[in-house]
Structures are given as C-alpha cells and as structure tokens.
Amino acid sequence: MYREITFQVYLHVYFILQPIGKYAKNNAFLKVNNLKVWTPEEKSWWRRKPSKASVVILDNVSVCMRTGEFVAVIGPSGAGKTTFLMSMAGKCTLPNSGVITLNGKNIKDLCGSVEIVPQFDVFMDSLTVEEHLIFMTEMKLGSVNKPSNKARLTSLIQELKLNMLKNSLISSLSGGERRLLSLATSLLSNPQILICDEPTTGLDSYNAALVVGVLKTLSTSGKIVICSVHQPSSDLFKEFNSISLMAEGKLLFHGSQEDCKDFFERLNLRCPQNYNPAEFYIKAVFMDLSNKIYGLENKSVVSEDETGSTSQQELACQRNWFKQVQLLLWRSSLVFKRNIKGCFFQLLFNTVISSLIISTCYVGISGTTQEGVQDLRGFLWLLCSEVSFSVSYCALYAFESDLTLFKREVGTYKASSFYVGRFLCLVPRCITWPIAYVVIATLAVDLPNHFITAVKFTLSLICTAVASTAYGLGMGALFLSSGIMGDIMPCADLPLFLMSGAFLRISSLPLWLYPLKYFSHFYYGMDAISNVYWRQIDWIECSSNSTSICLNNGDSVLLENGYSKNFIFEDSLGLLFVTIVWSLLGFYGLKREENKGYAY
Numbered sequence: 215m216y217r218e219i220t221f222q223v224y225l226h227v228y229f230i231l232q233p234i235g236k237y238a239k240n241n242a243f244l245k246v247n248n249l250k251v252w253t254p255e256e257k258s259w260w261r262r263k264p265s266k267a268s269v270v271i272l273d274n275v276s277v278c279m280r281t282g283e284f285v286a287v288i289g290p291s292g293a294g295k296t297t298f299l300m301s302m303a304g305k306c307t308l309p310n311s312g313v314i315t316l317n318g319k320n321i322k323d324l325c326g327s328v329e330i331v332p333q334f335d336v337f338m339d340s341l342t343v344e345e346h347l348i349f350m351t352e353m354k355l356g357s358v359n360k361p362s363n364k365a366r367l368t369s370l371i372q373e374l375k376l377n378m379l380k381n382s383l384i385s386s387l388s389g390g391e392r393r394l395l396s397l398a399t400s401l402l403s404n405p406q407i408l409i410c411d412e413p414t415t416g417l418d419s420y421n422a423a424l425v426v427g428v429l430k431t432l433s434t435s436g437k438i439v440i441c442s443v444h445q446p447s448s449d450l451f452k453e454f455n456s457i458s459l460m461a462e463g464k465l466l467f468h469g470s471q472e473d474c475k476d477f478f479e480r481l482n483l484r485c486p487q488n489y490n491p492a493e494f495y496i497k498a499v500f501m502d503l504s505n506k507i508y509g510l511e512n513k514s515v516v517s518e519d520e521t522g523s524t525s526q527q528e529l530a531c532q533r534n535w536f537k538q539v540q541l542l543l544w545r546s547s548l549v550f551k552r553n554i555k556g557c558f559f560q561l562l563f564n565t566v567i568s569s570l571i572i573s574t575c576y577v578g579i580s581g582t583t584q585e586g587v588q589d590l591r592g593f594l595w596l597l598c599s600e601v602s603f604s605v606s607y608c609a610l611y612a613f614e615s616d617l618t619l620f621k622r623e624v625g626t627y628k629a630s631s632f633y634v635g636r637f638l639c640l641v642p643r644c645i646t647w648p649i650a651y652v653v654i655a656t657l658a659v660d661l662p663n664h665f666i667t668a669v670k671f672t673l674s675l676i677c678t679a680v681a682s683t684a685y686g687l688g689m690g691a692l693f694l695s696s697g698i699m700g701d702i703m704p705c706a707d708l709p710l711f712l713m714s715g716a717f718l719r720i721s722s723l724p725l726w727l728y729p730l731k732y733f734s735h736f737y738y739g740m741d742a743i744s745n746v747y748w749r750q751i752d753w754i755e756c757s758s759n760s761t762s763i764c765l766n767n768g769d770s771v772l773l774e775n776g777y778s779k780n781f782i783f784e785d786s787l788g789l790l791f792v793t794i795v796w797s798l799l800g801f802y803g804l805k806r807e808e809n810k811g812y813a814y
C-alpha cells in the first residue's frame with residue numbers, strides 16, 4: 215500500500231515537474247578536492263594554554279559529482295554530513311582548506327548556482343506563502359512583474375503544489391508544506407546544485423515521499439541534488455542513484471547504489487535480504503572494529519576534466535540597495551498590518567495611559583510661581599524621559615526575534631539595508647508617540663501660547679525620539695546574540711539621563727564628565743523643550759519674605775540648569791550626531807552577526 219502511494223506520488227510529481235526541466239541549465243560538474251574543516255583552538259584570555267583544542271571535523275574529503283546525480287549522504291550521527299553540505303554550499307564558517315569548484319570555478323565566487331534547503335525552516339511566519347515568494351522573487355530575480363519572473367514564480371507555485379496554500383499564513387503550514395515552501399524559495403534562482411539537509415526528517419511517510427519525489431525529479435531535470443538523510447526507509451533510499459557514506463569526518467565511499475553494494479560485498483559484508491541497506495551501511499561503518507572499511511576510504515579524486523558551464527552566476531547577486539530597503543519595508547508593513555491590534559495596545563499602554571497619569575498629576579501647573587518652577591521642571595523631564603525611554607526600549611528588541619531569519623537570509627540582501635529598513639519601520643512610532651504624549655499630557659497644564667508651544671514640544675520630542683530609537687536599536691544590535699542588552703541598557707541610560715540637567719546642574723559638572731553630555735539624547739531633548747517653554751516666561755513671582763535665591767524669569771531658570779542659548783542649532787546638530795553614532799555602532803553589531811555566517 216505504502217509503495218503504491220509512493221509510486222503514485224512519484225509519478226504525479228514527475229509529470230507535473232517536467233516543466234522545471236525547461237529551466238535546466240547546462241551540465242554541472244562539482245569537484246571537492248581535499249576538503250578539510252576544523253574547529254578553531256579556543257584560548258582563554260588569562261591563560262596561555264588553549265582551553266579547547268582544535269578538532270578536525272572533515273578530513274581530506276574529495277569527491278566528484280555531476281548533473282543527474284541524486285546523492286544520499288549517509289553516516290552515523292556526528293559524521294560530518296551537515297558540515298560537508300554547508301561547505302559545498304560555500305556557507306561553512308569554520309576554518310577550512312581545500313577547494314570546491316563548480317565547472318572549474320570556485321564555489322565561493324559563484325552566486326545563485328548552489329542553493330541550500332536547511333533542516334529547520336525559518337520564515338517570517340505572519341506572511342502568506344504568496345507574499346513570501348513574491349518577496350524572495352523580487353530580492354533574488356528582480357521585478358515580479360517581469361514576464362519571465364512571473365512565469366517562474368507561477369510554475370514553481372503550481373509544480374510544488376503550493377497554489378492551494380497561496381493565501382495561507384506560513385504559521386499555519388504543516389511541516390511538509392513548510393519544507394516545500396523552503397524548496398520553492400531555493401529553486402527560485404534555478405540553481406545547478408540543490409543541497410538539502412535532512413529533507414525528510416520530521417515528515418510523515420507521505421510527505422517524505424512527496425519531498426523525495428520532487429527532489430528526484432529535479433535531479434533528472436539537469437541538477438545535482440545532494441541530501442543528507444537520517445534513517446531513510448528502504449523505499450525512499452532506493453530513489454537515490456548515488457551514495458556518499460561518511461564516518462568520523464571521512465568520506466568512505468561515493469558512488470552508485472550498485473557500486474556501494476559491491477564495495478561492501480568485497481569486504482564480505484552482505485546486506486541481508488529485506489534489510490534496509492542504508493541502515494546496514496551505517497551499522498557496518500559503526501561496527502567496523504578492524505577498520506576494514508576505513509582502510510578503503512574513498513581516495514578517488516578526480517582528475518576528470520571539468521566540462522560544463524555556468525550561466526547564471528555572472529548575473530548580479532543582489533538588487534540595488536534602495537530596492538532592498540523598499541522590499542524589506544514592504545515585508546515589515548505586511549507584518550505590521552497583521553499585528554495592528556498589538557500596535558494599538560502598545561500605543562495605548564505606552565503613551566495614552568502614562569500621559570494621562572502625568573496630565574492628572576500636573577493639573578493646572580504654571581511656571582510663573584516659585585513652586586511652579588519645580589513642578590514644571592519635573593513635568594518637562596517626565597515628558598522627555600517617557601518619550602525617550604519608551605521608544606528606545608521598543609527599539610532595543612527590534613532585531614532579536616528576526617536574528618535567525620536575518621542569518622538565514624545572509625547574502626539575499628545587505629546588512630545595511632536590513633538595518634536601515636528596520637530603523638525606518640520605527641520612524642512612524644517616533645512621530646505618533648510624541649504627538650500622543652504631548653496632546654494628552656499638556657491638556658491640563660497652563661502653557662503660554664498653548665497650541666504653538668505644544669507643536670514646538672512635539673517637534674522637539676519627535677527629533678529626540680528618532681535619536682532615542684537609534685540608541686535603542688544600536689544597543690540591541692551590539693549585544694544581539696549575547697542577549698544581555700536588557701541588562702546593559704539601564705547601565706548606559708544612567709549617565710546619559712544624568713546629563714539631562716534634571717538632576718544635576720550641567721554647568722557644575724567636572725570637566726572630565728562634560729563631553730558625556732554631547733552623547734546624551736536626554737540632554738538635547740530637555741534642552742530643546744526647556745528652551746521652548748522658559749523663553750516664553752518673562753516674569754516669575756518672588757515672595758518678599760523668601761530666604762532662598764529667587765529665579766525671576768525663564769532665562770534665569772535656563773541659566774541655572776546650564777542649558778544652551780543657541781538651542782535650535784545645537785540640539786538639532788547634537789541629535790543628528792547621536793543618531794549617526796548609535797546607527798554606526800548598531801550597524802557594526804549587525805555586521806558582526808552577519809560575519810558569523812549562515813544559520814543552520
């Protein structure tokens with residue numbers, strides 16, 4: 215029954231996938247020559263001796279594969295299969311030596327010719343299947359409106375049986391459907407070599423047969439398809455026409471199923487009838503106590519000529535930078551639309567409720583009395599700090615949830631476009647939140663020229679919010695993989711908000727601390743809104759029996775706090791400076807994550 219289903223699925227898939235052959239490119243010849251991969255020696259900074267010695271993961275692996283091969287890479291756990299596949303895809307970030315070429319060209323110099331389908335699928339789950347594929351088509355191939363790209367996308371959707379799922383959210387897909395979507399994403403660029411890491415793991419027999427059927431058809435249509443497989447059933451295993459047998463980082467055998475059988479029979483190791491050959495081979499190398507098999511390790515490299523040609527890899531790998539930013543913004547806007555309720559609640563709790571509390575506590579205050587001066591200072595500080603803190607802490611975690619996705623999409627777009635795209639996504643918040651704060655919080659406060667002053671407050675706070683966002687995003691990106699940004703940020707906040715002038719007089723700062731104020735968005739924000747308010751206060755009441763020093767106008771309040779005179783110029787320049795500094799630091803952090811390489 216199972217064999218019947220598998221056969222039917224295979225036939226079905228074979229015929230519907232024939233059109234993929236239309237896109238098949240010229241012959242491909244993959245050559246791996248003396249590939250060695252090892253882990254770096256780890257040294258602790260306080261000891262000279264290495265704390266962890268280097269370990270060889272792949273030991274002089276050499277092999278040749280050509281068009282039409284459908285290769286099963288098998289071997290015990292820890293044999294080095296994934297590392298081997300990643301190296302062939304040019305995505306291994308561990309130290310390595312040896313050369314991998316496709317038709318004579320180094321694999322690392324080629325673009326789009328080798329694609330990998332990793333074991334674990336990572337997508338932006340709140341997109342639909344169609345939206346995801348449109349995004350990837352636009353990023354990898356170009357405009358989706360171009361007839362050839364449209365045709366490619368439509369045929370892939372049909373051929374991989376995704377048309378029924380086009381409008382489904384990715385989060386609702388089953389494991390097999392996600393695997394097919396992953397496959398479709400990799401096939402968009404019509405690669406010559408498709409590498410799949412455990413494509414059937416976690417799938418039921420029907421879905422596993424479906425996926426293997428699709429892969430086999432791809433190999434017959436002019437590609438090299440290489441899969442690592444864990445415990446394949448006999449039925450699935452016999453679909454592969456080549457076997458690479460690995461153990462302890464060595465490639466023990468590479469060749470056809472028949473040759474593999476002969477290889478083991480020559481060593482008097484005969485697979486019993488009705489026994490799964492894959493299991494038998496893995497067990498045999500596992501139990502190879504006398505090292506018979508290891509002794510015959512595959513040493514057959516490969517002086518064959520490297521005929522074949524690559525055609526697509528000369529194309530530009532990526533869309534232009536502005537297009538990348540636009541596409542990333544488009545994708546984020548789709549996620550935003552699906553999460554609009556969450557954004558509404560964020561706005562409600564972060565701004566509306568807290569500004570209502572401020573407004574209630576400061577009902578009727580005015581800076582024209584000595585008591586009012588203190589209240590007004592507190593009110594302005596709360597306005598500035600609430601806006602700064604709320605937007606910076608929202609930005610702090612902006613990359614965290616997408617780090618794996620970003621590392622999966624390394625190479626699809628630039629880190630800089632991803633960074634700028636994410637920053638721009640946060641800009642609407644930098645506009646709406648200050649508006650909400652100012653409108654609500656100033657409702658009950660006695661402001662001179664209420665409307666104009668509120669507009670000036672809003673503009674100043676919008677600029678402060680942009681710089682605060684740059685600060686939050688920068689801190690988040692700098693400490694992205696360590697996950698300690700939530701612990702570091704309060705420590706960084708402390709000196710920066712002390713510079714705001716709300717808690718200590720800036721003019722009385724020790725000289726060595728003075729430069730710190732130029733990095734404080736709190737200082738620039740407070741300086742701007744304080745100037746807006748106090749410059750309009752010409753007279754402050756002084757009681758005749760007061761013993762303390764009396765501040766008799768707004769200018770003297772500004773002077774006492776140590777705020778600048780040329781505030782519009784200085785604060786705009788200062789906030790721009792802070793934005794640029796934190797953006798550069800954050801970009802450096804993201805680039806560091808990118809350099810760690812592909813997430814598999």
Ligand SMILES: Nc1ncnc2c1ncn2[C@@H]1O[C@H](COP(=O)(O)OP(=O)(O)OP(=O)(O)O)[C@@H](O)[C@H]1O
Pocket residue numbers: 253271289290291292293294295296297298308
């Ligand atoms: N980045 C790394 N740093 C240190 N060791 C690593 C790294 N990547 C792999 N290894 C080690 O190399 C060996 C081979 O790992 P690999 O994942 O390639 O094996 P595998 O055959 O795919 O295993 P499995 O079948 O269990 O997935 C393992 O012992 C693993 O611990």
